[in-house]
Amino acid sequence: MLTGMKLNNQIKRRKTRPVFVGNVQIGGDAPIVVQSMTDTKTHDIETTLNQINKLAQAGCEIIRVAAPTEKDAQALKEIVKNSPIPVIADIHFSPRIAFLALESGIHGIRLNPGNINDEGKIKEILQECKRKNIAVRLGVNSGSLEEKLLEKYGFPSGEALAESALNWSEFFEKVGFTNFKVSIKGSDVLQNIQANKIFAEKTDIPLHIGITEAGPAGRGSVKSAVGLGILLYMGIGDTIRVSLTADPVEEVEVAYQILQSLGLRRKGVEIISCPTCGRIEVNLPEIVSKVEEKLKNVDKPLKVAIMGCVVNAIGEAKEADIGLACGNKSAILFKNGQPLKRVSEEEMVDELLKEIEGM
Ligand code: SF4
Structure with missing residues (x-):
């Protein structure tokens, strides 16, 4: 029975500090920003820019592109120059590619420190980002959790993921870098919610939320709506990406539908x-x-x-x-x-x- 329980139909968002990816504000008093990721080969500049334009028309506000090779990193300059929305380079494993990307005029980079695993190199990357005013998305994934946390918790639990994100955030701040947001991706919805909730209660760092590898459009949209919906209802989340095995334009449409159903954005x-x-x-x-x-x-x-x-x-x-x-x-x-x-x-x-x- 709900007697005595006051239902407020407006979500109270968690207070976070603002971070800028190009001219797009994430956190602070900004609306929740919708992102997506291209699925083209980044070094195919024309096809990548075509997809970015389509996504921007659909309402995508920041785009992430994969940079697995040096050839992809070298294509970033042209992509950034012609993209209508800020571009984030997705970097895994290679500090060298990270440095190449930073030369391209990119607006942000996504790093999973757990898979670079070299504090000295991470510090150098952050110093370069600071010098160039480039934002960082600090990513923590269940697949690249540090050994010591796996030993402590036995498996990549929500607590383990949150602890990893808190440790790396502390490291970023200790080396004087604050222009970052955090994403914590577990392998299932409940783990994701738990990890983000623990992290959110302890810091004012903006959170990028998403249910990773959610699946094909139908199932993936349901899973994303449940996971993101619960987090958003708790006031958690400053930017979102819906990950679907589908045309990324669908990701943007589903993201707005989720935000719209909670009264957090209105579009179309x-x-x-x-x-x-x-x-x-x-x-x-x-x-x-x-x-x-x-x-x-x-x-x-x-x-x-x-x-x-x-x-x-x-x-x-x-x-x-x-x-x-x-x-x-x-x-x-x-x-x-x-x-x-x-x-x-x-x-x-x-x-x-x-x-x-x-x-
Ligand atoms: S609006 Fe009318 S037709 Fe539609 S479900 Fe309700 S009762 Fe049925």
Whole structure:
């Protein structure tokens, strides 16, 4: 029973210090930033830039590109010069590639100190980042956890991951570097939540959150929505990436849907539609998918309700900016909570779109 429990419909975000990746602020009072990662070969500059442009159009605010080879690192200069959004180079294992990337004008680098495993080199990289005002994402992954923590905890538990992230953060700060955010990626949702929660309670360092290797679009979106949703509800997370085995544009769309469903960002059209039941007298799935397709490039934040019958339509009409309350082969078109006119099933999509165009 929830008696006496006060539900606040606004999430109180954790207070974090601001970090800048190029001109994009992460943490502090900035909205939660949406990131993605290209899946092209970075040294194929043209294809990579095409994908970055598509992602930027979809609302991606920071892009990460892999730099596994020197050839990829050498391509960064051209990519950074032509990218519409700040670029982060994803570096693993090789300090040499990290230094090459830092020469390219890159806005940020992602490092997993655990897989570089050389404090001297990490210090040199951080000094160079400081000199060039380049932000760092300090990554801790269950796959590259230090031996001593594995021995202490027996396996890469949430506590072990949080401890590793706290130790490395302390190291960064001890060598005078503060322009960084942290990402902690466990192999499952609960481990992720636990690790991020422990870390968040102890520092004001911004957190990049994501459920790593979440899977194909359908399953991966559910897993990400659950994991990220819980963390975001606790106020944790300054930037997010949804990782899907799919076109990265889908990652950006799902990220906004997660943020939008918690009232943390508003972007584009939100469609509210009923699941349909035995009362339905129009082809609602077809109507909804036509409307969704036509409105997918509309950036204006709009709530559109498309309801199968009047049972819930009156309540939804009050909440939505515009919508359709369907009935027998027809619908009432309503706007700002008021009925405008009756439209037939054949004309309802066009009439709705015409009205939205004028808004
Ligand atoms: S709005 Fe009407 S048609 Fe849609 S699920 Fe509810 S009762 Fe059924």
